[in-house]
Amino acid sequence: KMNASLGLVVVMLLILGRTHGNSVTQTEGQVTISEGTLLTINCTYSATTIAYPALFWYVQYPGEGLKLLLKAVTANDKVSNKGFEATYNKEATSFHLEKASVQESDSAVYYCALGDTVAETAEGAERKL
Incomplete structure (x- = not known):
C-alpha cells in the first residue's frame, strides 16, 4: 500500500458582480486538487x-494584496x-x-475581470473587485 503524501492546492473562485450589462462568470466556491495536476478555472464573459x-x-x-496575473487585450491572444x-x-x-502542474504555493483566490481596452481601465477592473 503506497503511503504517498500529496500536497493539496486550494483555489477559491469568486463570481464578480455585473456592471453596466458587462459581466464575467466563473466557477464559484472552493476547489481542492492534488499537486502536480492540471488546474483549469473557467471564466466566460458578457x-x-x-x-x-x-x-x-x-x-x-x-495575507497579500491583489496582483495582476494575466491580461489579454486582443481576441485570440x-x-x-x-x-x-x-x-x-x-x-x-x-x-x-x-x-499544467499546480504547486501548493499556488493556493490562492483567483479573480476573472473585464475592462475596456479603449480606456485601458486595468485599474478600474481592479477597483471593481
Whole structure:
C-alpha cells in the first residue's frame, strides 16, 4: 500500500458582480486538487457595452494584496505568466485559466475581470473587485 503524501492546492473562485450589462462568470466556491495536476478555472464573459473588452486574471495569495496575473487585450491572444496561461476566445466569450502542474504555493483566490481596452481601465477592473 503506497503511503504517498500529496500536497493539496486550494483555489477559491469568486463570481464578480455585473456592471453596466458587462459581466464575467466563473466557477464559484472552493476547489481542492492534488499537486502536480492540471488546474483549469473557467471564466466566460458578457460584454454588451464594450466592443473589445480587455480580460484579466488577478490572484490574491493568503495575507497579500491583489496582483495582476494575466491580461489579454486582443481576441485570440494567448497569454502566460508563471506557468499560468489563458486564451482570449472571442467566439466562445471565454478566458479560461490553466496551469499544467499546480504547486501548493499556488493556493490562492483567483479573480476573472473585464475592462475596456479603449480606456485601458486595468485599474478600474481592479477597483471593481
